[in-house]
Amino acid sequence: MSTPVLEISDLHMRIEEKQILKGLTLTIKGGEIHAVMGPNGTGKTSLAQCLMGHPRYQITGGSVRLDGEDMLTMKPDERARHGLFLAMQYPSEISGVTTANFLRAAINARREDGTSISLKAFRDQLDEVMGFLDMDPKFANRYLNEGFSGGEKKRNEILQMLMLKPRIAILDEIDSGLDIDAIKVVSKGVNSLKGPDFGSLIITHYQRILDYVHPDFVHIMVDGTIVKSGGPELALELDKKGYEWVRTELAQSTHQA
Amino acid sequence: MSEMILDQASEADLKSLVEERFGHEPQWSLARRQSAAEAVLNLDWPRLERTPLKKRKLDQLHLFKAPPTPSRTAAAAPEGWAEIWLDNNQVVAVSMPEALSLQGVRLESLTAALDDPDVEKHLGRLLGQDADKIAALSGALWQGGVFLRVPARIREVVRVSIRSHATAEAGALFAKNLIICGAESHVTVTQRLATDEGVSKTLLSENTEIIVEDGGRVDFGAIQQCAPTVEGFIHRAGALGHDAVLNWSIGEFGAGLVVSDHVSHLDQPGAQTSSTTVFFGAGTQHQDYSAKSYHHAPHTTSNMVARGVMKNKARSVFTGLTQIEAGAKGSDGRQKEQTLMLSDDARADAIPSLIIDERDVYAAHAASAGPVDRAAVFYLTSRGLSEPEAERIIVHGFLAPVIDAIALPELRDEVWDAVERKIRA
Numbered sequence: 236m237s238t239p240v241l242e243i244s245d246l247h248m249r250i251e252e253k254q255i256l257k258g259l260t261l262t263i264k265g266g267e268i269h270a271v272m273g274p275n276g277t278g279k280t281s282l283a284q285c286l287m288g289h290p291r292y293q294i295t296g297g298s299v300r301l302d303g304e305d306m307l308t309m310k311p312d313e314r315a316r317h318g319l320f321l322a323m324q325y326p327s328e329i330s331g332v333t334t335a336n337f338l339r340a341a342i343n344a345r346r347e348d349g350t351s352i353s354l355k356a357f358r359d360q361l362d363e364v365m366g367f368l369d370m371d372p373k374f375a376n377r378y379l380n381e382g383f384s385g386g387e388k389k390r391n392e393i394l395q396m397l398m399l400k401p402r403i404a405i406l407d408e409i410d411s412g413l414d415i416d417a418i419k420v421v422s423k424g425v426n427s428l429k430g431p432d433f434g435s436l437i438i439t440h441y442q443r444i445l446d447y448v449h450p451d452f453v454h455i456m457v458d459g460t461i462v463k464s465g466g467p468e469l470a471l472e473l474d475k476k477g478y479e480w481v482r483t484e485l486a487q488s489t490h491q492a
Numbered sequence: 493m494s495e496m497i498l499d500q501a502s503e504a505d506l507k508s509l510v511e512e513r514f515g516h517e518p519q520w521s522l523a524r525r526q527s528a529a530e531a532v533l534n535l536d537w538p539r540l541e542r543t544p545l546k547k548r549k550l551d552q553l554h555l556f557k558a559p560p561t562p563s564r565t566a567a568a569a570p571e572g573w574a575e576i577w578l579d580n581n582q583v584v585a586v587s588m589p590e591a592l593s594l595q596g597v598r599l600e601s602l603t604a605a606l607d608d609p610d611v612e613k614h615l616g617r618l619l620g621q622d623a624d625k626i627a628a629l630s631g632a633l634w635q636g637g638v639f640l641r642v643p644a645r646i647r648e649v650v651r652v653s654i655r656s657h658a659t660a661e662a663g664a665l666f667a668k669n670l671i672i673c674g675a676e677s678h679v680t681v682t683q684r685l686a687t688d689e690g691v692s693k694t695l696l697s698e699n700t701e702i703i704v705e706d707g708g709r710v711d712f713g714a715i716q717q718c719a720p721t722v723e724g725f726i727h728r729a730g731a732l733g734h735d736a737v738l739n740w741s742i743g744e745f746g747a748g749l750v751v752s753d754h755v756s757h758l759d760q761p762g763a764q765t766s767s768t769t770v771f772f773g774a775g776t777q778h779q780d781y782s783a784k785s786y787h788h789a790p791h792t793t794s795n796m797v798a799r800g801v802m803k804n805k806a807r808s809v810f811t812g813l814t815q816i817e818a819g820a821k822g823s824d825g826r827q828k829e830q831t832l833m834l835s836d837d838a839r840a841d842a843i844p845s846l847i848i849d850e851r852d853v854y855a856a857h858a859a860s861a862g863p864v865d866r867a868a869v870f871y872l873t874s875r876g877l878s879e880p881e882a883e884r885i886i887v888h889g890f891l892a893p894v895i896d897a898i899a900l901p902e903l904r905d906e907v908w909d910a911v912e913r914k915i916r917a
């Protein structure tokens with residue numbers, strides 16, 4: 236499979252009357268890990284959900300392309316079948332379907348030739364991935380996320396990512412609420428997919444996860460746009476100085492311009 | 493007078509029709525029919541707060557057409573089951589395991605059992621013929637139906653299946669069923685109500701009365717999958733003796749209009765009832781359900797659960813009533829109703845109520861009606877499932893706790909099949 240390219244260009248988006256994204260441009264290629272950091276309420280989750288096709292958001296300008304194909308006209312399931320994945324900040328609890336049955340249905344839905352994965356092949360793969368993520372096998376037979384702790388839900392998101400093997404994965408605060416061991420496990424999962432066929436956008440508030448998943452690019456998002464991009468050192472600097480530093484710098488540069 | 497439209501009929505027409513059709517019946521039965529016939533024109537159609545019947549033009553129905561003769565042949569009953577097949581309320585076939593008939597279990601057409609003193613004693617006791625015009629019409633014109641009597645203290649569980657079917661030319665059907673479970677016996681009944689696919693506009697009236705004697709237990713399950721041209725009025729009521737148990741499992745899926753209720757009278761101490769209703773409306777279906785538990789005696793318990801799904805422009809009302817009378821000390825009555833709406837045009841009302849006239853009791857109710865969780869749909873579709881598939885999974889999860897709790901396995905599977913069909917429809 237070819238190296239994926241997700242191109243977000245000059246994206247404007249709003250919810251109801253509130254403008255959330257105000258001209259956001261970002262390109263993520265296979266082999267790259269991007270981190271996006273930014274203060275609360277700045278539009279990170281909105282960006283992630285909008286990329287995945289949540290119907291709530293209204294696009295008012297710009298484009299999103301995956302391998303040159305317009306994503307914005309696609310429904311979430313089509314985007315998923317094109318290789319996009321979103322680990323959600325707050326995964327829903329779905330009663331009545333077990334994690335295993337759900338994953339099998341999702342794998343089958345993504346197969347292009349319409350065939351189904353055999354139960355044996357699926358089980359083997361699931362066992363392997365759950366083992367890799369140090370997950371208790373009983374989670375496979377529990378209803379999807381129902382009654383899972385915060386950390387268990389996040390781990391389940393990574394399980395799904397590894398099973399579905401996306402080409403571009405957006406991880407929205409996958410590290411929030413995790414203890415250090417869980418962060419290591421989650422990072423291990425992301426790192427295992429690393430390669431030219433896989434690109435990732437990691438939304439986080441903390442430097443911590445970036446010690447384990449090394450980003451190639453770090454972007455700072457404020458008020459619906461990316462205001463500053465750099466390498467891993469930017470995250471460290473931000474960790475030390477806080478967002479006030481970005482805001483001040485931003486004010487100065489607008490002033491100068 | 494083989495055929496007539498109701499609003500052109502006089503009282504004399506009705507009475508002579510009853511005489512012509514049912515003149516051969518025992519005096520007590522004929523007299524009841526005649527008094528019902530006298531009442532028909534003076535009574536109103538059922539008055540339901542949220543289900544207006546006026547524009548349905550019920551009085552334009554060809555009420556008196558003799559039901560067409562049966563055409564189906566019965567398939568073999570499941571092993572160990574007694575089974576009765578009815579076409580347009582007329583019994584087509586009855587099969588009864590020898591072991592049961594030797595112990596005195598009776599399963600037959602109710603009109604054929606009018607000589608039985610139990611029928612005279614119990615028929616109409618719980619569901620009278622003066623409630624409204626349909627009750628009176630049913631009182632005057634009912635025919636066929638099922639009589640099931642299980643003697644006291646039968647050791648094994650008596651399993652009975654009722655398969656009721658209406659064909660295209662039915663017009664109006666009035667059925668009565670009477671089930672008597674003797675002391676300390678245990679009966680399971682599954683009733684399947686269905687019609688031909690292309691049935692013409694049909695008024696379907698079904699009255700089922702269940703008597704559970706001391707220490708007896710009846711598990712009554714029903715699934716209704718009639719065509720959209722059917723307007724159903726389905727009433728069920730049970731009376732429970734000392735320590736008797738009546739469990740209702742009702743699956744409602746078909747009919748353009750359905751007014752359906754089931755009532756438990758906990759007449760004696762220690763009586764217990766539970767009721768589970770699962771309903772699913774689609775298209776322009778209108779469903780008006782109610783369930784009632786009357787605690788007339790101390791230490792009686794009731795537990796009522798209803799879950800429904802509404803899609804397209806379907807509309808449902810579920811009214812639950814738990815009434816604990818003064819003196820019914822130590823009773824426990826609960827109810828819980830939940831509805832899930834799959835579209836903006838669907839509508840569901842849940843109206844729970846408790847009437848408690850005794851202090852020393854436990855009573856609780858809860859009701860909710862809400863749209864499907866869009867975040868959950870988004871979550872599932874983001875993994876590659878289509879939106880209909882995502883909704884299917886959510887509906888499954890919503891209904892599973894109640895459907896999987898249905899004690900009758902074959903009914904449970906049929907309810908799931910009906911749900912699947914409705915989801916895909």
Ligand SMILES: Nc1ncnc2c1ncn2[C@@H]1O[C@H](COP(=O)(O)OP(=O)(O)OP(=O)(O)O)[C@@H](O)[C@H]1O
Binds near residue numbers: 251273276279291
């Ligand atoms: N459904 C909605 N209706 C109105 N406003 C909304 C809605 N959803 C989000 N918003 C607003 O959009 C803005 C961006 O929210 P978003 O969740 O994208 O922020 P975030 O950057 O992910 O924040 P956090 O770091 O706290 O997760 C916020 O001001 C939020 O209140």
Ligand SMILES: [Mg+2]
Binds near residue numbers: 279280281324407408
């Ligand atoms: Mg967020």
